[in-house]
Amino acid sequence: MALQESFEIQGNKLFKRRSWLPVLILVPGAAWFAYLTYLRNSVMPWWLPVIFLCIGFVGLAIRIATVGHTPKGTSGRNTTQGQVAEQLNTSGIYSTVRHPLYLGNFFMWLAPALMVMDVWFVLFFCAFYWIYYERIMYAEEAFLRKKFGDAYLDWANRTPAFIPSFRNHCKSTLPFSVRNVLKREYNGFFNLILVLTAFRVLEFAIVEHRFYLDCVWIGIFAAGLLIFLILKILKKFTNILNVEGR
Numbered sequence: 001m002a003l004q005e006s007f008e009i010q011g012n013k014l015f016k017r018r019s020w021l022p023v024l025i026l027v028p029g030a031a032w033f034a035y036l037t038y039l040r041n042s043v044m045p046w047w048l049p050v051i052f053l054c055i056g057f058v059g060l061a062i063r064i065a066t067v068g069h070t071p072k073g074t075s076g077r078n079t080t081q082g083q084v085a086e087q088l089n090t091s092g093i094y095s096t097v098r099h100p101l102y103l104g105n106f107f108m109w110l111a112p113a114l115m116v117m118d119v120w121f122v123l124f125f126c127a128f129y130w131i132y133y134e135r136i137m138y139a140e141e142a143f144l145r146k147k148f149g150d151a152y153l154d155w156a157n158r159t160p161a162f163i164p165s166f167r168n169h170c171k172s173t174l175p176f177s178v179r180n181v182l183k184r185e186y187n188g189f190f191n192l193i194l195v196l197t198a199f200r201v202l203e204f205a206i207v208e209h210r211f212y213l214d215c216v217w218i219g220i221f222a223a224g225l226l227i228f229l230i231l232k233i234l235k236k237f238t239n240i241l242n243v244e245g246r
Helices: 003-016 018-040 047-067 100-115 119-148 150-158 178-208 215-237
Strands: none
Touching: 003 119, 018 100, 018 119, 018 178, 047 100, 047 178, 047 215, 100 119, 100 178, 119 150, 178 215
């Protein structure tokens, strides 16, 4: 089988299983973090995980900028249907980078990788993420190239795949929808806080042999949990977050 077809097949398989990535990163990451914490026998200062959380929020902000301007049928979370695109997004953040959601995901998962406090693990994460998502991006672009033809090629020729360039930026054709963002991104928001909080609890458990969380992280976790529960209830039991065409 030619390498081109092989990459596309692999990418389509990984696309449907891309929700596995957190597990593939977190399990070895947590184990290595526990081992290194045991060797260091000390907890990091409270402000360092906060910095890592802010790096994760950079990724969330990229996702928000993407989801807030995109219509229904694109930029989805589907894993069972395979590739879906009712139209080609070329404005807004898609005029600066072709895969903004994957760029956002990178920063969101970089935050837990940084919590491990090991340069080699961070490098491993970056390499693993690139290999994993390179196939997915390849398959996604093959699908878009077949469906949209020259329109896709023209857009791809002027727009970088992963590292943004604002040289050809153009305003989004759709207004920003706060409700669509709240509906679609609250899970990622809370999961990021939850994972970093779990690392923090594990750190204290290993070093001080007790279940403990410093006041700053108690506040962060409590605020995140409250926001998560409110948005989950609104999504499940009301139509407040529903936006026509989104």
